[in-house]
Amino acid sequence: MALSLHKEGIAGGRLSPEQYAENFSDLHPPLDDHEALVEADRCYFCHDAPCMTACPTAIDIPLFIRQIATGNPLGSAKTIFDQNILGGMCARVCPTETLCEEACVRETAEGKPVQIGRLQRYATDVAMGRNKQFYTRAAPTGKRIAVVGAGPAGLACAHRLARYGHEVTILEARPKSGGLNEYGIAAYKSTDDFAQAEVDYVTAIGGITIENGKALGRDYRLSDLVEAYDAVFLGMGLAGVNALRAEGEDCDGVADAVDFIAELRQASDLASLPVGRRVVVIGGGMTAIDVAVQSKLLGAEEVTICYRRGKEQMNASEFEQELAAAKGVVIRHWLQPRRVVADGGKVSAIELEYTTLDGDRLIGTGETITLRADQVFKAIGQSFVPEPLNGASMTVELERGRIKVDAEGRTSMPKVWAGGDCVADAREDLTVSAVAAGRDAGESIHRALTSNGRA
Amino acid sequence: MADIRNNFVGIKSPNPFWLASAPPTDKAYNVVRAFKAGWGGVVWKTLGEEGPPIVNVNGPRYGAIWGADRRLLGLNNIELITDRELQVNLQEIKQVKKEWPDRALVASIMVPCVEESWKAILPAVEETECDGIELNFGCPHGMSERGMGSAVGQVPEYIEMVVRWCKNYTRMPVIVKLTPNITDIRYPARAAKKGGADAVSLINTISSITSVNLDTFSPEPSIDGKGTHGGYCGPAVKPIALNMVAEIARDPETRGLPISGIGGVTTWRDAAEFLALGAGNVQVCTAAMTYGFKIVQEMIAGLENWMDEKGHRSLDDVIGRATPNVTDWQYLNLNYVAKAHINQDLCIKCGRCHIACEDTSHQAITAMVDGVRHFEVLEEECVGCNLCVNVCPVENCITMQPLPAGTLDKRTGKPVSPTYANWTMHPNNPMAKAAAE
Numbered sequence: 016m017a018l019s020l021h022k023e024g025i026a027g028g029r030l031s032p033e034q035y036a037e038n039f040s041d042l043h044p045p046l047d048d049h050e051a052l053v054e055a056d057r058c059y060f061c062h063d064a065p066c067m068t069a070c071p072t073a074i075d076i077p078l079f080i081r082q083i084a085t086g087n088p089l090g091s092a093k094t095i096f097d098q099n100i101l102g103g104m105c106a107r108v109c110p111t112e113t114l115c116e117e118a119c120v121r122e123t124a125e126g127k128p129v130q131i132g133r134l135q136r137y138a139t140d141v142a143m144g145r146n147k148q149f150y151t152r153a154a155p156t157g158k159r160i161a162v163v164g165a166g167p168a169g170l171a172c173a174h175r176l177a178r179y180g181h182e183v184t185i186l187e188a189r190p191k192s193g194g195l196n197e198y199g200i201a202a203y204k205s206t207d208d209f210a211q212a213e214v215d216y217v218t219a220i221g222g223i224t225i226e227n228g229k230a231l232g233r234d235y236r237l238s239d240l241v242e243a244y245d246a247v248f249l250g251m252g253l254a255g256v257n258a259l260r261a262e263g264e265d266c267d268g269v270a271d272a273v274d275f276i277a278e279l280r281q282a283s284d285l286a287s288l289p290v291g292r293r294v295v296v297i298g299g300g301m302t303a304i305d306v307a308v309q310s311k312l313l314g315a316e317e318v319t320i321c322y323r324r325g326k327e328q329m330n331a332s333e334f335e336q337e338l339a340a341a342k343g344v345v346i347r348h349w350l351q352p353r354r355v356v357a358d359g360g361k362v363s364a365i366e367l368e369y370t371t372l373d374g375d376r377l378i379g380t381g382e383t384i385t386l387r388a389d390q391v392f393k394a395i396g397q398s399f400v401p402e403p404l405n406g407a408s409m410t411v412e413l414e415r416g417r418i419k420v421d422a423e424g425r426t427s428m429p430k431v432w433a434g435g436d437c438v439a440d441a442r443e444d445l446t447v448s449a450v451a452a453g454r455d456a457g458e459s460i461h462r463a464l465t466s467n468g469r470a
Numbered sequence: 471m472a473d474i475r476n477n478f479v480g481i482k483s484p485n486p487f488w489l490a491s492a493p494p495t496d497k498a499y500n501v502v503r504a505f506k507a508g509w510g511g512v513v514w515k516t517l518g519e520e521g522p523p524i525v526n527v528n529g530p531r532y533g534a535i536w537g538a539d540r541r542l543l544g545l546n547n548i549e550l551i552t553d554r555e556l557q558v559n560l561q562e563i564k565q566v567k568k569e570w571p572d573r574a575l576v577a578s579i580m581v582p583c584v585e586e587s588w589k590a591i592l593p594a595v596e597e598t599e600c601d602g603i604e605l606n607f608g609c610p611h612g613m614s615e616r617g618m619g620s621a622v623g624q625v626p627e628y629i630e631m632v633v634r635w636c637k638n639y640t641r642m643p644v645i646v647k648l649t650p651n652i653t654d655i656r657y658p659a660r661a662a663k664k665g666g667a668d669a670v671s672l673i674n675t676i677s678s679i680t681s682v683n684l685d686t687f688s689p690e691p692s693i694d695g696k697g698t699h700g701g702y703c704g705p706a707v708k709p710i711a712l713n714m715v716a717e718i719a720r721d722p723e724t725r726g727l728p729i730s731g732i733g734g735v736t737t738w739r740d741a742a743e744f745l746a747l748g749a750g751n752v753q754v755c756t757a758a759m760t761y762g763f764k765i766v767q768e769m770i771a772g773l774e775n776w777m778d779e780k781g782h783r784s785l786d787d788v789i790g791r792a793t794p795n796v797t798d799w800q801y802l803n804l805n806y807v808a809k810a811h812i813n814q815d816l817c818i819k820c821g822r823c824h825i826a827c828e829d830t831s832h833q834a835i836t837a838m839v840d841g842v843r844h845f846e847v848l849e850e851e852c853v854g855c856n857l858c859v860n861v862c863p864v865e866n867c868i869t870m871q872p873l874p875a876g877t878l879d880k881r882t883g884k885p886v887s888p889t890y891a892n893w894t895m896h897p898n899n900p901m902a903k904a905a906a907e
Contacts (some may be wrong), residue, residue, distance in 0.1 A: 052540075053539050056538040057864050059820045059822060060822070061820040061821050061822065062820070062821030062822060062825035062837065063821055063837060064821075065819065065843070120818040120819055120820040121818075123818040123819065124818040124863070124864060132554075141898055152792075223551075423721050
């Protein structure tokens with residue numbers, strides 16, 4: 016076999032081109048017309064629907080499903096976009112099993128919820144496929160808003176402001192827009208360059224300019240924006256990655272999961288992307304699952320997730336855990352990294368210590384285990400890096416390490432709003448939550464700039 | 471084991487499931503397949519008079535409406551009577567009857583409303599040795615424009631006249647198939663009886679347009695951009711048929727007249743309901759056209775199992791058992807009080823009962839109790855209308871529970887009376903007769 020399936024170390028080309036293509040095809044293929052009708056028929060059109068309450072963007076789910084069932088997919092898409100202009104991506108990446116579909120009364124009735132996510136994708140695909148734009152800009156207000164970060168929060172904020180006739184400039188540090196939609200989502204959840212298509216769809220409303228390669232703190236300061244614009248929205252996400260705090264973690268073969276996921280998403284040829292034969296992932300969230308599953312799909316022989324607490328405490332949803340298991344990833348619990356073992360400067364194994372709870376406190380038991388590994392991924396959380404706020408953090412107050420905002424997304428600094436992963440609020444770090452935050456901040460900014468909504 | 475052998479006006483069949491006169495019974499090939507599948511009898515597709523055969527449209531003949539997952543709920547057709555030569559049909563009828571002597575084989579007939587026409591065809595049909603004839607006074611499309619089918623069935627005097635001719639010119643049992651496209655089904659039934667009919671069969675199809683094509687603005691089915699009303703049948707018409715069967719069964723003037731029940735029979739349960747309301751057997755068409763002839767196996771086994779379970783030994787134990795329970799509104803017991811009750815263990819909290827009651831009825835179901843999503847009946851508002859039961863997606867989650875006599879009806883503030891009292895005795899009725907002292 017010409018392929019290097021069992022090659023030691025970190026290597027590319029482990030699989031055939033067909034295998035790569037199959038492994039990274041759509042996780043949930045789109046519903047065809049008939050499937051969508053059958054599935055839409057299952058919706059009970061609940062009163063004050065629990066699914067709608069469970070949706071962070073409060074999409075009117077029963078209504079959009081009824082519109083699909085009655086052969087009105089464009090009307091359905093508008094119902095979705097009214098609340099969530101990134102409804103297309105959310106349909107693909109939302110952990111629906113812990114949101115709308117968990118709340119679906121059919122989950123209660125028969126353990127089989129209406130497939131809301133896939134129906135949402137069906138409707139939004141129809142509209143985006145026809146490039147149907149539902150919103151026109153209001154007359155120009157002459158107000159200018161700077162948005163930092165072209166991720167879900169920034170795009171949602173920008174779109175809402177553009178609808179009201181404001182002029183929006185998005186400053187994005189990366190070469191491409193979309194934020195985590197472009198760089199942070201597992202490849203099999205967003206195929207066919209969907210993130211870029213969605214950016215184009217959102218900005219097609221007009222009045223939104225995106226400047227790529229513009230990083231806060233490097234290319235401009237927050238004070239510049241506050242001076243030059245009528246309002247500023249910060250949606251820059253989390254730039255930092257938590258360290259393992261394990262001995263030897265600087266050696267070759269130890270990498271940040273988020274970097275690997277981004278690299279994979281940007282790779283034009285998956286065979287060129289090297290992956291270890293034996294991969295160990297440290298962490299218990301969605302990122303850990305994404306990197307582990309994708310390592311497996313790239314041809315790694317053994318992939319083990321090690322999480323320092325139990326199954327119940329994992330941030331990754333049940334569905335994601337099962338997905339990982341189905342792809343052949345082994346998930347081990349109650350293990351924390353202690354030492355990365357290197358051989359000639361390259362990782363060869365990782366030594367982990369068993370953990371247990373002492374009351375509420377997690378402690379090591381002293382017992383250790385060593386797993387062979389030629390690649391170790393750190394997926395133990397990301398953190399907000401406040402430095403680019405350029406000393407403005409004197410006035411942009413932080414809370415638990417992230418930007419402090421009120422219910423409308425206002426920071427402590429006048430004219431500055433924030434939302435998405437970079438803020439400290441009760442919302443989870445989800446695409447859909449970021450969209451809700453951006454949208455709501457957009458509304459708040461509009462109210463502030465127009466004396467309560469009146470221009 | 472329950473005995474489901476059927477004797478309908480002397481026509482015997484191994485079970486009460488006949489195929490109705492329709493496309494499935496148009497020729498020997500289909501009928502033999504049906505008998506092989508287990509059907510107890512067939513009514514052969516309607517024969518017309520000697521001469522150039524009928525022509526049908528060459529475009530679509532059927533339209534439909536569907537429920538969830540495209541389950542066919544109602545079918546509509548504009549097909550006419552048989553478009554094959556009379557002699558071919560007669561030969562095939564004779565042959566099939568000879569080969570299947572234990573099955574019922576009835577010939578449906580539709581000829582112009584003149585005595586000579588009936589006089590001419592009846593001996594030819596009798597010669598086939600089929601078991602009986604069914605007069606097609608029902609078809610609402612096409613033939614009715616030519617003075618036949620429902621055009622006859624809508625005029626009781628014509629029914630009586632033609633039946634009389636038939637009884638005069640044949641010794642075969644005469645079954646009169648009635649059209650539902652009429653104000654009061656009892657009049658044609660009475661006319662059939664007066665003319666000497668052995669039985670009536672009903673319902674034939676209902677005049678209908680199933681849908682309109684919103685691109686072309688043509689009714690469906692569309693023939694070159696135009697449509698016409700067709701005959702509606704299938705599960706959707708069953709409630710209409712049940713009522714008409716019951717009306718005839720309980721009418722003092724027609725009581726005892728055998729009825730062959732037709733209209734949306736799809737399962738054994740449907741058949742049992744027709745029998746209970748007074749039908750002596752049932753005829754099936756749409757279900758067979760939707761699923762094929764095999765469905766009769768489910769019908770036979772289902773009916774037998776139900777009868778065994780309930781201790782009914784023969785069809786006579788079942789036929790007409792529900793008829794005495796059909797009454798006029800004015801005789802319903804107004805002192806019967808029922809309230810909806812929601813089983814909280816079964817409730818999946820969809821809220822449909824609440825919104826139906828809140829928006830369109832009596833505001834008698836909660837949506838939220840102490841800040842928690844909770845659906846519960848407010849007995850002081852509940853009139854017992856049953857709407858919540860009907861809209862609830864979970865079977866037996868909401869039930870109507872009668873209040874025992876003596877308990878307080880929280881809505882009226884009065885105790886439930888133990889005595890029967892109906893509208894004819896009600897004080898609000900200006901025509902009320904005093905209850906018998």
